Amino acid sequence: MAAIVLDRVSRRYQKYASRHRFQTFKSAVVKGDLFGSLKAEEMVAAVDDVSLSIEKGTTLGLIGSNGSGKSTLLKLIAGIAKPTSGTVSVEGKISALIELGAGFHPEISGRENVFINGIMLGLSKKEIAAKFDEIVRFAGLVEFIDAPVKTYSSGMFMRLGFSIAINVNPDVLLVDEVLAVGDAAFIPKCLDRIDDFRRRKKTILFVSHDLGMVAKICDQVAWMKDGRLRLLGDPQEVVDAYLQDVAEKQESDYRAGRDEPAETGAATDEAPAPGGDDGRRARRWGKREIEIRKVVLRGLDGAEKHVFSPEEGMLIELDVAAKEPQKDFVFGIGVFNSLGTLCYGTNTDLEEHEPEAIEGGGKVVCRIDRLGLVNGTYYLDVAAHKRDGYPFDYHRSMHTFLVSSLYKDEGIIRFPHKWEFGPHIRIKPVGL
Amino acid sequence: MARLIPNLRRLFKYRVLIQSLVGRDLKARYRGSVLGFVWSFLNPLLLMLVYTVVFALILKPRDALFDNPLMYSIYLFSGLLPWSWFLSSTLESAGVLMANGNLIKKILFPAEVLPVVTVTANLVNFLFGLPVLFLLIFLFGGKLTVFVLFLPLVIVIQYIFCLGFALLISALTVHFRDIRDILNNLMTLWFFSTPVIYSMQLAPIQNSRTLRTILSLNPMTHIIEGYHSALYYNGLIHWKRLGVTFLVALAVFWIGYSVFDRLRDSFPEEV
Numbered sequence: 199m200a201a202i203v204l205d206r207v208s209r210r211y212q213k214y215a216s217r218h219r220f221q222t223f224k225s226a227v228v229k230g231d232l233f234g235s236l237k238a239e240e241m242v243a244a245v246d247d248v249s250l251s252i253e254k255g256t257t258l259g260l261i262g263s264n265g266s267g268k269s270t271l272l273k274l275i276a277g278i279a280k281p282t283s284g285t286v287s288v289e290g291k292i293s294a295l296i297e298l299g300a301g302f303h304p305e306i307s308g309r310e311n312v313f314i315n316g317i318m319l320g321l322s323k324k325e326i327a328a329k330f331d332e333i334v335r336f337a338g339l340v341e342f343i344d345a346p347v348k349t350y351s352s353g354m355f356m357r358l359g360f361s362i363a364i365n366v367n368p369d370v371l372l373v374d375e376v377l378a379v380g381d382a383a384f385i386p387k388c389l390d391r392i393d394d395f396r397r398r399k400k401t402i403l404f405v406s407h408d409l410g411m412v413a414k415i416c417d418q419v420a421w422m423k424d425g426r427l428r429l430l431g432d433p434q435e436v437v438d439a440y441l442q443d444v445a446e447k448q449e450s451d452y453r454a455g456r457d458e459p460a461e462t463g464a465a466t467d468e469a470p471a472p473g474g475d476d477g478r479r480a481r482r483w484g485k486r487e488i489e490i491r492k493v494v495l496r497g498l499d500g501a502e503k504h505v506f507s508p509e510e511g512m513l514i515e516l517d518v519a520a521k522e523p524q525k526d527f528v529f530g531i532g533v534f535n536s537l538g539t540l541c542y543g544t545n546t547d548l549e550e551h552e553p554e555a556i557e558g559g560g561k562v563v564c565r566i567d568r569l570g571l572v573n574g575t576y577y578l579d580v581a582a583h584k585r586d587g588y589p590f591d592y593h594r595s596m597h598t599f600l601v602s603s604l605y606k607d608e609g610i611i612r613f614p615h616k617w618e619f620g621p622h623i624r625i626k627p628v629g630l
Numbered sequence: 631m632a633r634l635i636p637n638l639r640r641l642f643k644y645r646v647l648i649q650s651l652v653g654r655d656l657k658a659r660y661r662g663s664v665l666g667f668v669w670s671f672l673n674p675l676l677l678m679l680v681y682t683v684v685f686a687l688i689l690k691p692r693d694a695l696f697d698n699p700l701m702y703s704i705y706l707f708s709g710l711l712p713w714s715w716f717l718s719s720t721l722e723s724a725g726v727l728m729a730n731g732n733l734i735k736k737i738l739f740p741a742e743v744l745p746v747v748t749v750t751a752n753l754v755n756f757l758f759g760l761p762v763l764f765l766l767i768f769l770f771g772g773k774l775t776v777f778v779l780f781l782p783l784v785i786v787i788q789y790i791f792c793l794g795f796a797l798l799i800s801a802l803t804v805h806f807r808d809i810r811d812i813l814n815n816l817m818t819l820w821f822f823s824t825p826v827i828y829s830m831q832l833a834p835i836q837n838s839r840t841l842r843t844i845l846s847l848n849p850m851t852h853i854i855e856g857y858h859s860a861l862y863y864n865g866l867i868h869w870k871r872l873g874v875t876f877l878v879a880l881a882v883f884w885i886g887y888s889v890f891d892r893l894r895d896s897f898p899e900e901v
Contacts, residue, residue, distance in 0.1 A: 211899055273735075273898070276738055277738045278734075278735065278736065278737070278738050278898055279898055279899075280895045292738075294736075294738070296736045296737075297732065297735075297736040300732045300733055300735075300736035300737055301730070301732065301733045301736075301737055303654055305657075305658040305661045305662070306654055306658050306661070310654060313650060314647075314650045314651065314654055317646055317647045317650055318647060318737050318739055319737070322646070323646060346661070
């Protein structure tokens with residue numbers, strides 16, 4: 199049975215222009231048609247003709263770049279926003295974790311805020327009283343619950359908000375990117391709760407930019423692009439297609455940047471200052487005497503992809519071209535995780551390849567037989583440079599891939615390993 | 631009209647929320663101040679003092695009302711208290727949707743709860759002030775008579791009127807922020823167009839047909855006069871005028887609610 203059904207749902211917003219606004223007010227008064235005139239001519243569709251049916255008990259991930267309409271879609275389902283056209287129907291009680299602690303009043307105590315927030319989310323006073331201790335314990339705020347909320351840290355605030363929302367015990371849970379702010383101890387607790395919901399066959403809609411988490415915990419993933427539902431289906435496939443699209447977009451952005459050297463050339467030709475605060479933001483620099491025209495990630499079978507399992511291999515294929523023949527050149531790769539830690543880096547020089555000559559274009563392939571990384575999003579640096587470090591073309595973090603594992607093992611690399619047990623220890627893997 | 635009834639029914643379902651939000655508002659309002667909720671009647675009391683000094687002691691207009699400063703204080707206070715209820719609910723409701731924009735954008739609940747809470751919290755504040763008013767009447771040699779029993783009726787009429795006005799103002803201010811600025815001045819003008827600091831019996835008013843018409847068209851005139859009847863004149867309230875005012879209050883409420891309902895869907899993106 200479907201828990202959420204969206205039928206050709208669109209939500210359009212008007213483009214904001216205050217001068218135009220003022221004129222409409224004036225004309226509204228003159229014409230005596232206050233409401234009619236409030237309709238603007240220029241509209242932007244945040245959600246455009248989306249039809250979607252989500253079965254009861256499904257955990258659906260919603261991915262897409264910023265501004266693709268994910269949050270608007272969530273608000274439409276929650277009933278906070280009304281569709282401009284189309285219908286939304288939801289079976290059962292909804293709890294929307296769109297913003298945690300929305301509606302907390304800073305001047306009054308955590309205790310009073312729990313009651314008021316709970317009532318807003320649809321609980322009765324009695325229900326809140328029954329769950330109160332559990333809410334406070336889960337948030338880890340037992341000592342602070344009678345202090346005014348304005349004295350809370352943002353983490354405490356968020357934890358209390360999450361704890362109330364999760365205790366509403368809804369049939370449909372909408373989660374919008376709220377886990378991004380929790381600390382290392384709280385996020386696993388939240389994920390446990392969400393797991394618990396899944397076991398109890400509740401419907402969950404999960405918006406996140408953490409593709410690793412989405413691929414791991416969702417049964418289905420929907421990818422939104424420019425307000426439209428681009429793809430819906432198996433998490434791996436959809437995440438893969440999304441990353442592919444992002445990679446293509448980045449590619450074309452940089453290509454566009456290359457065509458206008460006046461605007462971006464100066465900035466991109468300089469290497470960033472060491473220790474600069476731009477962190478690991480995607481950048482590209484170098485004069486491109488040897489240019490890396492294209493970077494493609496493939497599985498060992500040669501198919502282009504962006505989502506890998508830790509046991510899979512990967513081909514990093516660089517399409518390079520030299521403007522003039524060069525005798526001193528090195529190709530290198532570096533893989534960074536989302537914290538910016540270098541997981542592995544190497545180049546042809548470190549591995550004692552002696553450059554002789556490059557003329558024209560060709561392919562450079564780095565073949566990795568087994569990736570062996572843990573779950574997560576990874577960023578790839580690729581570069582062509584001289585042996586003394588002079589960059590020809592350096593791509594920093596411009597390429598992304600995802601490792602999605604069945605297991606929640608931690609760290610950076612996944613060693614090739616096996617567990618062995620003595621005859622008196624009976625333990626066996628659960629079939630997954 | 632068709633949507634008014636289900637809307638009101640839904641609002642009734644949210645009474646627990648309204649109740650707790652009113653409680654929160656009242657608690658939060660004076661938290662951190664030394665005198666706390668004493669301020670809710672100290673404010674009109676101080677205002678009363680100022681007007682008494684200016685009108686009964688300094689200006690001394692030639693009117694029986696101002697002859698006895700103590701009696702004038704009672705007259706003043708019995709009008710100022712309900713007026714400050716009206717004033718603060720109107721001014722606060724102008725900003726209430728924007729101030730709680732976070733709620734409207736992120737949580738599903740009927741937005742009219744917010745202006746209702748504003749008016750109700752101010753009503754409670756007003757009710758807290760009543761015992762002080764009774765005490766003053768007693769101290770200054772006034773009388774509390776059976777006519778005090780009409781007070782609840784006047785309060786209900788004012789509540790409906792304030793609600794309607796608050797709904798209208800809160801919804802319109804979302805779209806036209808200018809209202810908030812003009813409202814302050816408008817309310818001052820309205821205050822002086824209502825017999826709070828002066829009496830309807832004042833000679834210039836009695837002698838001018840225009841002034842009397844203008845004052846009679848102001849619903850707040852009859853509401854404030856209702857308080858005066860019950861607390862100062864100790865007479866029967868003016869049934870006909872107050873009855874018409876009740877109908878006007880219902881009409882204002884209906885208009886306010888309709889406008890609010892009409893604009894409701896635009897709140898999440900505009901606040």
